[in-house]
Amino acid sequence: MTLASLAARNLLRNKVRTSLTLLGVAVAVVTFLLLRTVVAAWTGGAEFAAKDRLVTRHKVTFVMPLPKRYIEDIRAMPGVKASTYCNWFGGKDPKHEREFFGQFACDDGYFDVMSEQQVSPEELAAYKADRTGAIIGESLAHVMGWKVGEVVNLETGIYPADTPWTFTIRGTYRATSRNVDKSSFFFHWDYLNQALPEARRDTIGWTISRVDDPARTAEIGVAIDRAFDDKDTQTLSQDEHTFQASFLAGFSAVLHAFDAISLAILLIMTLILGNTIAMGVRERTQEFATMRAIGFMPAHLRWFVVGEAGVLGLFGGALGVAIAFPLIQGMLGRFLEENMGNIFPVFRLPFGATVAALGLAVALGVAAALLPARTAARVKVTDALRKLA
Amino acid sequence: MNKPDDILIRLRGITKTYERGGESLCILESLDLDVPRGSFAALMGPSGSGKSTLLNLIAGLDKPTAGTIDIGGERIDKLSEARLAKFRASSVGFIFQSYNLLPVLTAAENVELPLLLAPVAASERRRRAQTALRVVGLEDRMDHFPRQLSGGQEQRVAIARAIVNDPLLLVADEPTGDLDRKSADEILTLLETLNEKLGKTIIMVTHDPAAAARAGVIHHLDKGRLSVEAHGEVHA
Structure with a gap:
């Protein structure tokens, strides 16, 4: 047994809650990736525009x-x-x-x-x-x-x-x-x-x-x-990228709405993780007090809580990517490219968004755990043990 | 009379007050206590008399409002929180009324827990945990989780956890409070063995006169004052 395995073991304490949290994070990650894929597919044409082409239109x-x-x-x-x-x-x-x-x-x-x-x-x-x-x-x-x-x-x-x-x-x-x-x-x-x-x-x-x-x-x-x-x-001439970007600007409200929804999904993910971690910390107050009594430092407890949240975020994020990959690349992407190719010529999971989703799942998990970790580290040992007795 | 070197715990002028709603509540007042090395002392008294407070002070879980606490030659009332945590990890073994085992760890892993804080290799940790469990008679329950053990067995695992790092002192807060008579007797016999055979200094808070009778000396705490009873005689 190590300190890390002790932290990991706590995740299995309440398997139903951990599973539901992982599922919640995974659903948030899938939704986030779906939105980012829509935005990437929509704006992808501008990204790949030819550099040697000019579009001239009415000014x-x-x-x-x-x-x-x-x-x-x-x-x-x-x-x-x-x-x-x-x-x-x-x-x-x-x-x-x-x-x-x-x-x-x-x-x-x-x-x-x-x-x-x-x-x-x-x-x-x-x-x-x-x-x-x-x-x-x-x-x-x-x-x-x-x-x-x-x-x-x-x-x-x-x-x-x-x-x-x-x-x-x-x-x-x-x-x-x-x-x-x-x-x-x-x-x-x-x-x-x-x-x-x-x-x-x-x-x-x-x-x-x-x-x-x-x-x-x-x-x-x-x-x-x-x-x-x-x-x-009079005319206005723009390179193809700028032209397509200005065309997309007409839909900027929709794109901004997608960004706002993405942000809301990340916030929901943080709250899901924060709720699970806070509940776990509250239930383990007396265990934390016992650990402090036998010599563990507040920093140990902080790392246990933050580590658990980070691992939860990582596993939830990985599960989300594992679901999103076949869903977007294999099923939805193929269908949209074949049937709505004029809007989504390429509907594929962007690599950057996938890495970002995983990173954000871990980072937001850690962020969500900061307050519960502080609570765990500041547990008053004598009071907590007295409640137990 | 004990020689100065024989005193493991020396408390002088210990006062402990709490602030409650702007009011000062004095739990212990100018209390002196000497506990010889290798002794088995019981601490008795009515509810609210300050037994657990005194035990917490001796174990380095709390600090006195006034007075000095010397454990094995170290003034622990002066230590920082970090140094106190190290002191507890190396010098104090805790036995709680409700055992306080971590439910996600096996018996052996619970016993190993204090050793995670020391620079001890994993194989050595495992070996010491096995030894401690053998001492308490639970070698065959090493891989059992707390929920798979009886109350008496859980308390024996807790005792193994308390002795695994070979501490100077064992503090036990109502160690038999949650047990039936038979299990309580087994635990008290185990504590006696640790005291007599391994020379462990034990301080035990208890409400139970039968449990206190197993100790070599009984300290009575009432209204913040200590009196000592040895061989049935009470001295203020």
């Missing part, structure tokens, strides 16, 4: 369009290798009312600029040859059950039409990395533009440019914006 908001003629000026800018442009379509399939996926009307150079979304040369050629052709992500094809050659009708409130917009799927794109969206729907910008009334034609939502030197991305973005400073419509 006020990306909801307002730019004149289409701007693309030629941008392509002529020194340092710009290639540029493409898109409009947000905002439609849905009447047969799949509840399925949300992004649809974009882009020019034919889109897949050259967005090289991480790859289409086979044959399918790309077939797409370019068909004015109503569409390229869709693999995940979207899987979820909607769409096949190459299939005709799809979409409805949109942004570009109303007497009859549904009709597209023929000419190919699917594959993503070169897990964090790239695999659930989008692309079609020809010309098809959209020509169908619009005269007054709404020749506008674009945003441009995406690839630059020849990633180190000059910001500088080139400033040059683009300066070029349109004197025009009626």
Whole structure:
């Protein structure tokens, strides 16, 4: 027997309470990890954004369009290798009312600029040859059950039409990395533009440019914006990471809510541990008095209590990770990536959050034990022994 | 008369007062006591007479309001809390009325407990615990948990724990208070053996005259004053 094993043995004193506490901590850790995975999956696109790409949009908001003629000026800018442009379509399939996926009307150079979304040369050629052709992500094809050659009708409130917009799927794109969206729907910008009334034609939502030197991305973005400073419509150019981050900023309230809930979960975990430790200390007042009588120091008792809480936190945290890993990586992650890939292209347990969860479980366990440990160390030996007698 | 070297416990002018609700309550007043080395002394008196307070002072669990306490040549009333804890670990063996064994430890592990504080190897701790349990006749119950033992056996394990570090002094607070007559006799016989065969100095607080009669000397405490009874004669 050692002092450490004595502390560990106390955890087995009340097996039901210890098990329930471990389960409580584990549930808190699973919930915490689930929330962090949601946040990581949501913001993951921004983290993995290409460093050599610039997004140019209306200076006020990306909801307002730019004149289409701007693309030629941008392509002529020194340092710009290639540029493409898109409009947000905002439609849905009447047969799949509840399925949300992004649809974009882009020019034919889109897949050259967005090289991480790859289409086979044959399918790309077939797409370019068909004015109503569409390229869709693999995940979207899987979820909607769409096949190459299939005709799809979409409805949109942004570009109303007497009859549904009709597209023929000419190919699917594959993503070169897990964090790239695999659930989008692309079609020809010309098809959209020509169908619009005269007054709404020749506008674009945003441009995406690839630059020849990633180190000059910001500088080139400033040059683009300066070029349109004197025009009626001014632009704002941002590297892809900043653009995606500013897009996410629109959801900052949700992200902040997730952070607040994560914090609340940690607080609950601390209270669960604190309650268990405090109860254990209260029940063992006379044992602590006996130990003090036979020569144990207050510091010994403090370490027993803090050590127990730390071990409880560690085991509870490990149990939580053991539950979260198959749940998130294997079951939930796979389901969400396949069915909600447009929102969660990669839904995987972040390593940093896992380590943080384990560390926090131990640290908060220790923090929760500080007050009970102080109580144990300050037990008045003669009073406690008298109560016993 | 004992020679100065033969006195293990020497108390002089011991006063102990407690503050209760702004009022000063005197439990012991100018008390003197000499306990010779190797003696078996009983401490009797009515409830609230200060027996346990006196025992706590001798064991280094409490400090006097005034007076000096000398145990084996060391002034323990002057020691810091940390030094007092070391003194208790090395020099005092405690036997409580309710045994106070740790329920999560086996009999052998409970006996080992005080040795965790000393620089003793694990194998040596185990060996000494076995020896102590053999002395109290419980070698065959080493791996039993307290809940698997009778009250008398639990108290014998507690006695083994008290003697395992070979202390100068054993203090016993109502050691037979929770036991039936037969078990109480066994415990008192064991204490007598420890006193006579191993030369342990024992101070025992008890309400039970039959238990006190097993001691060599009986000290009566009443209203903060001590009187001693030896061979049936009481001296103030």
